[in-house]
Amino acid sequence: MKIAEIIVDVPTRQTNKTFDYKIPETLEAVIKPGIRVIIPFGPRKVMGFVVGIKEETAITNSALKKISEAMDVFPVLTDELLDLGKWIAEETISFYIITFQAMLPQALKVKYHKQIELLTDNKEELPSSIAAIMADRDLIDFDEFQQRNGNYSQLLKAAQEGLLEISYMVKSKATKKTILYLTPIKEIQAFDEALQDIPLQAKKQRIIVEHFLYNPESIPQKELLEKFQTTAGSINPLIKLGLIKKEYKEVYRDPFKNKDLERTYALPLAVQQQEAINPILKAIQKVQHEVFLLHGVTGSGKTEVYLQAIEQVLNNGKEAIVLVPEIALTPQMVNRFKGRFGKKVAVLHSALSKGEKFDEWRKIQQKKVQVVVGARSAIFAPFENLGIIIIDEEHETTYKQDEQPRYDAKEVAKYRARYHNCPVVLGSATPTLETFARAKKGVYHLLELPHRMNEGPMPAVEIVDMRNELHRGNRTMFSEKLMEEIKIRIARQEQIVLFLNRRGYSTFVMCRDCGHVMNCPHCDIALTYHKSSHLLKCHYCAYETGMPATCEECESDTIRFFGTGTQKVEESIQQLIPEARVIRMDVDTTRKKGAHETLLKKFGGHEADILLGTQMIAKGLDFKNVTLVGVLAADAMLHFADFRASEKTFQLLTQVSGRAGRHELPGEVVIQTYTPEHYSIEMASKYQYNQFFAHEMKVRKTFHYPPYYFLTLITISHQNQIRVMEVGKMIRQLLTKHLSERATVLGPTPSPLVRINDRYRYQCMVKYRDEPNLKEIIRKILTHYHDEMKKNDLSIQVDFEPNHLM
């Protein structure tokens, strides 16, 4: 007898292992590793992933249960992805089931339905309260039973007596969209003959028969009915005659259906691009795993290198994965891939609906496409013949998931590429220190694109010291220089991008009389004023409150706004340059689906002079009319207590600067800062990546940070601050005791944000170079606190190689 090893959909420590089930003979042909099944688990039914098939089991035969149902016909996880999932679960200390779910589209998750099913015909046998709820029905949802205050112990008793059954339904959320087609099933002559027989007054029927006579193909019923302005009434007789049949065909929801993209062809490569692509093509041809770092300044033509490398891969009959950060922000990028490879491309990104994502995924599973362009999770595209993996803007932190499982798509890419013997290309103008260090050491193959494609110079950058502005009595957030440049562009009908990394109106609200600052009652953070809604909002939890007229401490009415957010900037531009048309892009204006694209399209069509935005406008935008980029507060992120603050600032400034002067018109950048002497601002303004790298590496070495040391961050949180500190101290002790002397254990220290959502957060950090036992020790610590975590809402989060320390 065949036995299946199954990971069940119950995310707990105790169930994080395989369970053995008998495969019923009827299912033997279908059940394979990677198939989802429904199984009895304890008293209920749950979904599970088959991860292995074997002949024998250590479980006594009487305890062994049978698989109830198969949920898939074809495996949703390939053997490769099953192995990968297991590896990720172990690397990140996550449950297997969580990892498998993370590798699949949301739509493949299941819902559980608990129901009460009546078994007896005679309702009189039931306790009266239950009979009342059931009324004249034989089946009700358990939810309803609970809502109407049903008596649970009576219900259990009735179930034991066999009067009713508590049943568990596992429901698939996946919906395949189908369309009703009409298909001719007789030869043309039959239609000709039918025309003789159908009475003349049945005009519409005759028209339809004629249609099929000349177009003997399947056609959606809806389309046919619309074409001839008729109803299903004139179709049915033809079906009775056996001329045509109704047939449901699966269709894919196409998020791009309303777009006509012009087909593009390979562009001639510049010398530097040719030199960069050759080693990649060689690796593709030799079916050899190798990691390339494509280090190219903004506008140097990295995308064309990607496109032509993929073309080679497709010619070899293989497939390609392209990861881009938060793809919804870069429709321009997606359009380039769609334009080049057309129907061969599937797109997976967060702006798609669940159904749309599922459809795109199915196109991959069914081998209908060969290229995937997508955000982080697209790295799990179920291709079986990968020829290349490309990760654009590799320095972006979004490639690491910041919840369980905390996988890093870059590491997953390398794992998959090793399996498939194919190259990985990491592309960036500002690679992370880790990546660039590996490239310099020769672990990665470094490819450089030092020049812009248009042969133009990088835009000139001017740093403005805002302290001087203040001394000169300029109290606006615009320096004279920036204001002047903005006015020039507007007069010349050129466009401007303004960048400010803070949304809302003001960053804090303070009483001038007593100095009281309005804080979030649940988090240790100042509330941000949002003018449009006249609300004070917390950016870390959902808290919001009306703006008070007087100070809540001293009742003075001199409450003032401090700090600047995008809303306030928008307002002042309107005041200072009334004729300027501004588009504001931040989380608040792009919440709606498709809002990104609409706003960018407007800007692209020159319906506005200024694009003002946060983070989200820093990446990938390419507008030929933009000749000025203004960074309003370059030091905003510099003062975060984070060892990557300098690196992030350098990357951001370089990326933003790259938005200017990408085409014929020369670009200019104005950076406003209060710390113009800081090396990351100074070097970014001169595009000195290598100098910045050298300088920052020294800093990292001195302070024992990556890439010289590995980091592991353990964050403990609980409502009770004392308990958090106690647990933190204990964890520190355990780590110090079991790790080697070469490892440093720091903490527990309060997180940069001590309290979020009424929970105190403390962290311990481990710095190390080689601690093979670290994972095992942490696992033991987690086991030790397992009960308290379950019962007392204690949380211990482990983040290996964290992106930030927040």
Next chain:
DNA sequence: AGCACGCCGACT
């Protein structure tokens, strides 16, 4: 997660 089991106090 859900549920059974089993050990304790409160009650007919």
Next chain:
DNA sequence: GTCGGCGTGCTC
């Protein structure tokens, strides 16, 4: 003596 509170441990 029994009912029900919740702490503990198991689910192939």
